[in-house]
Amino acid sequence: MFLATELNLQNYKVQGRWRLLFLVMTVLLILPVLVILTLLVVRGGGAISWEFLSEFPRNGMTEGGIFPAFLGTIFLVSLALVFSVPLGIAAAIYLSEYAADNWLTRAINLAIINLAGVPSIVHALFGVGAFVLFFKFGTSILAASLTLAIMALPVVIVATRESLQSVPQAFREACWSLGATRWQTIRRIVLPNAISGILTGIILEVSRTAGETAPIMFTGAAFFLPFLPESVYDQTMALSLHLFVVSTQVPNVPENLPYGVALLLIGIVLTMNALSIGFRVYLRNKKKW
Amino acid sequence: MSDTVIQEGRLDRRDVSWFVDKTVQVLMFVGGISAVIFIVGIFVFVGKEGFSFLFEGFSFTEFFGSINWRPTSENNQTFGALALIVGTASVTGMAMLVAIPFSLGAAIYIGEFATGKTRESLKILVELLAAIPSVVWGFIGLTIMNGIIIDLFDIPIGLNVLNAGIILGLMAAPIMTTIAEDALKAVPDKYREAAEAMGATKWQMIRQVVLPAAKNGLVSAVLLGIGRGFGETMAVLMASGHSINIPGSPFDSVRALTATIAAELGETAVGSDHYGALFTLGIFLFIITFLINLTADLVVKGIRKK
Helix, strand or coil, X not given: CCCCCHHHHHHHHHHHHHHHHHHHHHHHHHHHHHHXXXXXXXXXXHHCCHHHHHCCEECCCCEECCHHHHHHHHHHHHHXXXXXXXXXXXXXXXXXHHCCCCHHHHHHHHHHHHHHHCCHHHHHHHHXXXXXXXXXXXXXXXXXXXXXXXXXXXXXXXXXXXXXXXXXXXXXXXXXXXXXXXXXXXXXXXXXXXXXXXXXXXHHHHHHXXXXXXXXXXXXECCCCCCCCCCCCCCECXXXXXXXXXXXXXXXXXXXXXXXXXXXXXHHHHHHHHHHHHHHHHHHHHCCC | CHHHHHHCCCCCCCXXXXXXXXXXXXXXXXXXXXXXXXXXXXXXXHHHHHHHHHHCCCCHHHHHHCCCEECCCCCCCEECCHHHHHHHHHHHHHHHHHHHHHHHHHHHHHHHHCCHHHHHHHHHHHHHXXXXXXXXXXXXXXXXXXXXXXXXXXXXXXXXXXXXXXXXXXXXXXXXXXXXXXHHHCCCHHHHHHHHHCXXXXXXXXXXXXXXXXXXXXXXXXXXXXXXXXXXXXXXHHHCECCCCCCCCCCCCECCHHHHHHHHHHHCCCCCHHHHHHHHHHHHHHHHHHHHHHHHHHHHHHHHHC
16 A cells, blocks of 8 residues: 555656756756866966065056955955945844834835845946045945945944844843943844844855955056055055956066955955854854754 | 833943943944945046046947947047947857857866865866956957967968957866856756666766756857957957957958957047947947846846746
């Protein structure tokens, strides 16, 4: 009675074929990229050395290192964090802890989705129109990192909101019933329980902003500068733009130089991302509730 | 007597922490509405720079009907964006040919078939792929993919719709996979249990129960992929060949809306017609992606209402 019938066997065969097809598709989605990354390592690995990291570009950017671009990316990303992290966390706290389910909350959520969906080049136009021209920051580190900050805001908001919402409601209720105000509850109970999730989001933002090119092209990143920036009103070089410049704008670049820049950029971004993912997995295993 | 005590504030709970609480609430609210302020700000500031051109040099029929984008011509300046729109659309279309089947297939495998460690590792890999920056993809198109296409199809230049489409497809697929997998996960387990209790195989359950139930989420994953394709800048600029063309085959070079802004903005004088025209392209892109995102959001909301 419990033997598989012809029809059952047929059905399992069909299922097996589909399963295989989907597996092949998954592999085809991932494999080409792994091959490409391997190629980048093979061709660019030789370019990376201490001199590459610590020297200025020389001879029309065909020789020397990428130090000012590397440092510039660090400046841009850190300043972008300074603007977007407090604002993003505030927005997430509002959405998770205060907001009622009304039209305003829906409008905010829609704005966040759209802020994440606006093309990066439109963010660049906004940066030029608002920060460079209207607020008269000129093309500067300040204007570029403000543009990056607004672009990255949705990343911080979404990650923070998620980790705030994963704190059980009973924790808040217990705190309120002791007479604490909303803010005391958030500061003493909700935030400490969510802090690691928020950090994960911030690392993710670092990875996102470090690779962005279009938003900084016209707002503060320069093709080449022979000196380091001295204030936030100066321009700076950046790693992502440097990759674009050495691979498209400069003639006679030795082949392994742009590969080296690409490898370094992707190394930074993927390390940051892997860190964020590892952190998340670790937290999930540690969670007490 | 007790009345005066109440009036003097013994039951008035407005102590320091009450004021702190209210102040913080206002601050958080400001943070909350900042997203709305920025999205309006983007529209206002990009619009402001484009307006002088929109009301003077702009002609609707020329912009959407002409393929002649000659912003720097001395005596015959024309701003026809048709070829750029077609360029963006053809690259996005090619990207979706690559990304839709593979991302949906991968989402079904990861979400429904894979289990335990395999599933976790695949999800992490897909997430890492989504993190590769646009400019690195562009560089891959310019060097590796260019060489492959030249060798494979025996053509002189490999920077074309095919190249940019594949690059963009590989870029969009991980994100689409993640969203599609979320949509599958959102289908309640009791649907699956009911189907399995009726004796359905896993595949029968997926095809006849899970996929129809997740339909809206999958459609919105595809829409978000299209939105991303439309807005992608650096990768398309570097891999598409960047020449104004109505493509007749995947081997023709094209130029995209986003790439045009990125390539030309640095060379224009603030306030000139050319400058205004580039911001007008920006407004157009903003509106298109806004509509795509809005539709994707409404489609997802459709499930929740039901």
